[in-house]
Amino acid sequence: MDSLNRKQEAVDLSHHINVKSKSRHPSPLKEIIKFMGYDGMISLAGGLPHPSLFPLDRAKFDCLPPSASLGDQSRETDLVSLNLGRGLSPGDLDLTQFLQYGTGAGNQQLIQLAQDLTEQVHAPPCHYECLLHPGNTNAWSKVVGLLCEDNDFVIVEEFTYPSAQALWIPLGIKAAPVSADAEGILATNLREMLENWDEKLRGSRRPRVLYLVSVGSNPTGITISAKRRREIYQVCVEFDLVIVEDDPYYFLQYPGYSPQAEEQPYQPKSTGDFLKSLTPSFLSMDTQGRVIRLESFSKTIFPGLRLGYFIANPLFTERLLRATEVETQDPAGLSQAFTLALFNQWGLMDIYCGFRFTVVSAAKSPLPTAQGHVACLQDKENGKLRPVFSFVDPEAGMFVWSKFYFGGVARFVELEAQSIEDPEQAFAQELWEAMVAELVLLTPGSYYHAWQGPDKASTKARGLIHDLPFSVFLLLLQR
Missing domain, CATH: 3.40.640.10 (Type I PLP-dependent aspartate aminotransferase-like (Major domain))
Structure with a gap:
């Protein structure tokens, strides 16, 4: 202190x-409530149920030790027990105080x-x-x-x-x-x-x-x-x-x-x-x-x-x-x-x-300003690299943030020609639905756009139109 x-x-x-x-x-x-804990206090205030009426008397939790490694087949034998109870033998922790207001x-x-x-x-x-x-x-x-x-x-x-x-x-x-x-x-x-x-x-x-x-x-x-x-x-x-x-x-x-x-x-x-x-x-x-x-x-x-x-x-x-x-x-x-x-x-x-979770660099790709790494397709005739998606390798947390590039993709060109208000988002939705059909589920990056009001709901209105159009998706890292 x-x-x-x-x-x-x-x-x-x-x-x-x-x-x-x-x-x-x-x-x-x-x-x-702070006065109710005084020794000898006879409390007629507060509307607190009497602890003798609580139906829970004892609880036991079998937990992994902090040194356990995920995927360890022997971890079932190394469990530690937490015993919580009430009365004269409460175990590791007296439950009574946690069951009340x-x-x-x-x-x-x-x-x-x-x-x-x-x-x-x-x-x-x-x-x-x-x-x-x-x-x-x-x-x-x-x-x-x-x-x-x-x-x-x-x-x-x-x-x-x-x-x-x-x-x-x-x-x-x-x-x-x-x-x-x-x-x-x-x-x-x-x-x-x-x-x-x-x-x-x-x-x-x-x-x-x-x-x-x-x-x-x-x-x-x-x-x-x-x-x-x-x-x-x-x-x-x-x-x-x-x-x-x-x-x-x-x-x-x-x-x-x-x-x-x-x-x-x-x-x-x-x-x-x-x-x-x-x-x-x-x-x-x-x-x-x-x-x-x-x-x-x-x-x-x-x-x-x-x-x-x-x-x-x-x-x-x-x-x-x-x-x-x-x-x-x-x-x-x-x-x-x-x-x-x-x-x-x-x-x-x-x-x-104790309890931890256990491509081409952007600089060498056609997108040197991209963050992280870029996955590319190589043209068989001229050897040029065409970016497909880039991702940021996470330093922490549970997510991989990916940009999918679709400049020149035939379906995206079709959508642009149809004068759709937001062709980037329309193509991203089609791409997402196609992946779901193949049983691959990602989170659309559009969910994460900063809300600036209804007048800035489209990709163009947010000022996110680039020379090489892209959309983003979020991949969840399984722990």
């Missing part, structure tokens, strides 16, 4: 809190574990607090409810997670997309957009929120480099932006890809080596308290937990707690109990550093 006391004070960011969030008050019923912040032991993990992995320079939430989708919804007003703009990557947009589109909020290269969004482009923002033309104030999936981006698979993060952070300081770091894939970072590399046997890393291999987070360089980090256990344990936590400036977590009290209350008690018991059994870092 001494390290938390030595943190820098955040700058005043209270002006970022929107009108709705400023008007929130603590739930009076949640205020009562909570305070909204979450179980204090689990919050302390989140703080310990945050210190070990990120060591934020500024004061922060952790607050549990039921998954990053809900967490982002609460952040939008904290920071954004109706008809605002949110800065996002050129291609961004569709569910992140779907929740704010009904509020009249639009995306202000920033292009990216292999190291992430370009700080120079971000600065240029903010410097030249015309409130009259845009019909809205300059954006004040930057939303990023900064490691293993969904969908592009890009991880923002440490150098680029520092550049982006400086722009955010200069233009007073809050960075929302949605990072469910942070612990799924991979070594660099090489087509010539031989497959290596799985070797768990030591905690120190594992931490050194991770790209520094925005949180780790946040000297002003302007980063709200969304952590999730969905990708490192399993998605059905619906459990994660905020790491943020106490100014923000206090308002987020007020929303939690009246919107979702605590995350599911059994999810909290299972996660705490698993960490107690496995250890704080073993869950991450």
Whole structure:
């Protein structure tokens, strides 16, 4: 706890809190709960069912050890058991506290574990607090409810997670997309957009929120480099932006890809080596308290937990707690109990550093400006290479982002001649349907276009027409 006391004070960011969030008050019923734990308290308040009425008395979970290798045929014999119960012999963890209503912040032991993990992995320079939430989708919804007003703009990557947009589109909020290269969004482009923002033309104030999936981006698979993060952070300081770091894939970072590399046997890393291999987070360089980090256990344990936590400036977590009290209350008690018991059994870092997932370069292709690698067909007569698709080899996460090139393809030429409003999208839809017919399922890249309003729904309107037309698809990496 001494390290938390030595943190820098955040700058005043209270002006970022929107009108709705400023008007929130603590739930009076949640205020009562903290007194119910007093020894000898006779509680006639709150409407809490008596624990003797709960039908669940004991639960046992057989789990893999953190050193287990996926595909290991002997792993069934190496299971470790988590025993949760109630009464005089509760086992590894007393279930009673997790079956009752909570305070909204979450179980204090689990919050302390989140703080310990945050210190070990990120060591934020500024004061922060952790607050549990039921998954990053809900967490982002609460952040939008904290920071954004109706008809605002949110800065996002050129291609961004569709569910992140779907929740704010009904509020009249639009995306202000920033292009990216292999190291992430370009700080120079971000600065240029903010410097030249015309409130009259845009019909809205300059954006004040930057939303990023900064490691293993969904969908592009890009991880923002440490150098680029520092550049982006400086722009955010200069233009007073809050960075929302949605990072469910942070612990799924991979070594660099090489087509010539031989497959290596799985070797768990030591905690120190594992931490050194991770790209520094925005949180780790946040000297002003302007980063709200969304952590999730969905990708490192399993998605059905619906459990994660905020790491943020106490100014923000206090308002987020007020929303939690009246919107979702605590995350599911059994999810909290299972996660705490698993960490107690496995250890704080073993869950991450032990349980890991185990063409032509662009520069030599007809598309030297493409990112990653390009697959080509070679003309038998003249030897020229014709690009078919390119892909970015993921440094983290679960996705491969591919561009399919169809300039000169006969069917695409036909569609262009028919004066279709969006021939690129029409051809991409036909291509997708043809792949489905062959039992190959990809996610259309059109799902990830930044929503800039109904007047920018077509490829041409978004300014994405190129000399060599292409469409994008997302491939899911199976863990």
